[in-house]
Amino acid sequence: MPQSPFEDRWELSPAQQDHVRAVKEALTELARAKAGIAAVEAALHARAQEIALDILNSIPGAPSKYAVPIRSMAADLAAVQHVSDATMRNRMEDATAMIERFPATFTALCEMGISAAHAAVVCDEGERLADDEVRARYEGIALQFADTTPAKLRPICQAVAERLEPQTIAERHEQANERRGMWLTPERDGMALIQLLVDAALAEGIDDRTMAIAREVKAGLSEEDEDPRTLAQIRADVVTDMLLTAAPTAHGDGLDAIRAVVHVTIPAEVIAGADDRAAHSPRVGVIAPSTARCLAGKTYTWARLFQDPKTGALTAVDSYVPTAEQRRFLTARDEHCRFPGCRRPVYRCDLDHTVPYSEGGATHVDNLGALCRAHHVLKHNSAWSARNLGRGLYEWTSPTGQVLDESPPSAVRFMALAAADEAAGADPPPF
Numbered sequence: 056m057p058q059s060p061f062e063d064r065w066e067l068s069p070a071q072q073d074h075v076r077a078v079k080e081a082l083t084e085l086a087r088a089k090a091g092i093a094a095v096e097a098a099l100h101a102r103a104q105e106i107a108l109d110i111l112n113s114i115p116g117a118p119s120k121y122a123v124p125i126r127s128m129a130a131d132l133a134a135v136q137h138v139s140d141a142t143m144r145n146r147m148e149d150a151t152a153m154i155e156r157f158p159a160t161f162t163a164l165c166e167m168g169i170s171a172a173h174a175a176v177v178c179d180e181g182e183r184l185a186d187d188e189v190r191a192r193y194e195g196i197a198l199q200f201a202d203t204t205p206a207k208l209r210p211i212c213q214a215v216a217e218r219l220e221p222q223t224i225a226e227r228h229e230q231a232n233e234r235r236g237m238w239l240t241p242e243r244d245g246m247a248l249i250q251l252l253v254d255a256a257l258a259e260g261i262d263d264r265t266m267a268i269a270r271e272v273k274a275g276l277s278e279e280d281e282d283p284r285t286l287a288q289i290r291a292d293v294v295t296d297m298l299l300t301a302a303p304t305a306h307g308d309g310l311d312a313i314r315a316v317v318h319v320t321i322p323a324e325v326i327a328g329a330d331d332r333a334a335h336s337p338r339v340g341v342i343a344p345s346t347a348r349c350l351a352g353k354t355y356t357w358a359r360l361f362q363d364p365k366t367g368a369l370t371a372v373d374s375y376v377p378t379a380e381q382r383r384f385l386t387a388r389d390e391h392c393r394f395p396g397c398r399r400p401v402y403r404c405d406l407d408h409t410v411p412y413s414e415g416g417a418t419h420v421d422n423l424g425a426l427c428r429a430h431h432v433l434k435h436n437s438a439w440s441a442r443n444l445g446r447g448l449y450e451w452t453s454p455t456g457q458v459l460d461e462s463p464p465s466a467v468r469f470m471a472l473a474a475a476d477e478a479a480g481a482d483p484p485p486f
Contacts, residue, residue, distance in 0.1 A: 066438040067454045076457045093171035094164040098151035103128050146336055153178050159194045172205040180212035184219060193477040200471055204396045213340050213472050217333055218475040224333040228343035256346045265290045274472050320387060321347045384420055388447045390464045395432035395451055401425045409443035421445045
C-alpha cells in the first residue's frame with residue numbers, strides 16, 4: 056500500500072527558520088519598495104498625460120477625438136519602455152484616473168501601504184461610481200480591507216461598490232444583459248478561442264455542469280482505459296459535443312442525470328420581492344435579483360441561514376439532516392479554501408477537521424473548514440498549523456512562527472457592506 060501523504064511531517068531547523076525569516080523580511084521590504092516605485096511611475100505617467108492634454112487644449116479647434124498629442128506622447132514613452140503605444144496610453148490614463156479620482160488609494164501606494172495590484176483592484180471596481188463623494192466613501196471602506204490578497208479584495212470592493220451604486224442592480228443588469236453575446240477569436244497553431252458573455256448565474260451553472268460531466272467521464276473508466284485527457288480538456292470536449300451534437304460524450308448512464316449546482320445567498324426580502332438588493336454567489340459575485348428569484352422558484356433544496364447582526368458570522372442553518380446541514384453551512388460560511396490567500400472554491404475542497412478526528416476532534420462546524428487538496432496535504436504534512444477559533448475564524452501559524460488570522464469571507468463582506476451602509480446613512484440589511 057502506498058504511504059499516505061499525511062503520515063510524514065517535516066519541520067524547519069532553528070537555523071533554517073532564521074534563514075527563512077531573513078528571506079521574508081527582505082521580500083517584505085522589496086514589496087514596499089516596489090509599491091513606492093509604482094507610485095512614482097504612476098505620477099510620471101499622469102504628468103505625461105497632463106502635458107499632452109495641455110498641448111491638446113492649447114490648439115484652437117483641435118478635434119479631441121483624434122487626441123494626436125496624447126497619442127504622440129504615448130508613442131514617445133512607449134519607444135523607450137519597449138511596450139506598445141496602446142499599452143502606454145492605458146498606463147497614462149489609469150495613472151491619471153487613480154491620482155484624480157482615487158487620491159486616498161494613490162496616497163496609500165505612495166506610503167507603501169498597499170501594492171500596485173491592490174491599488175488597481177480598488178480603482179477598477181470603483182470606476183463606475185461617478186459621484187465624487189460616493190466614490191470617496193467607497194475608497195475609504197475598500198482600503199480598510201486591503202490587508203489581504205488582490206484576488207480576495209476584489210469581491211469585497213465589488214460588493215461595496217454595488218451597495219453604494221445609486222442605480223439599482225436590477226436596472227444595471229437589464230442594461231448589461233443587452234451586451235450578452237459570443238465571440239470567436241483565432242489563436243495560433245490551428246486553435247481558436249470562444250468567449251461567452253451571459254448572466255452570471257447561468258455561467259456558473261455551465262461551469263459546474265461541465266465539471267460534473269468531466270468528473271463522471273473520468274470516474275466511468277477502468278484503469279486499463281484510463282483517459283489521458285485533463286479535466287480541462289474533457290470539459291472542452293464536452294462543451295463541443297453538446298453544442299454540435301446535443302449530447303455529451305458519455306461513458307456511463309449517470310451523465311444525463313447531472314444537473315448544475317449554483318450556490319447563491321439570497322436575502323429573504325429579495326425572494327419576497329420587497330427589496331431589489333443583489334444576491335451573492337461566492338464564485339461569480341453579484342447576482343441580479345430577478346435571476347435570484349428565478350433560481351429560488353426552481354430549487355428543490357433550501358438552507359435558511361442565520362447571521363450575527365453585529366459581526367456577520369453565520370451561526371446556524373435551519374435543517375433536519377445533520378451531515379447535509381453542516382455541508383450547506385460550511386459552503387455558505389467558507390466559500391473557498393481557508394488557507395491564507397487561496398481562492399479555490401469550496402465545492403472543490405475537502406472538509407478538514409482542524410483537530411484531527413483520530414485525535415478526538417469533533418465533527419462540528421467549529422472544528423471543520425474547507426481546505427483545497429494541496430493545502431489540506433500541507434496542513435497535515437508540514438510544520439504549518441491551524442486553530443479554529445470558532446465562528447469560522449482561523450489562526451494559522453507558519454513554519455517560521457508567523458501568525459496569520461483568516462476570517463470567513465462571508466463575515467468580511469458583511470462588515471464591509473455594513474460600513475458602506477453607515478457611510479451612506481442607510482440602515483444595515485435585515486439579514
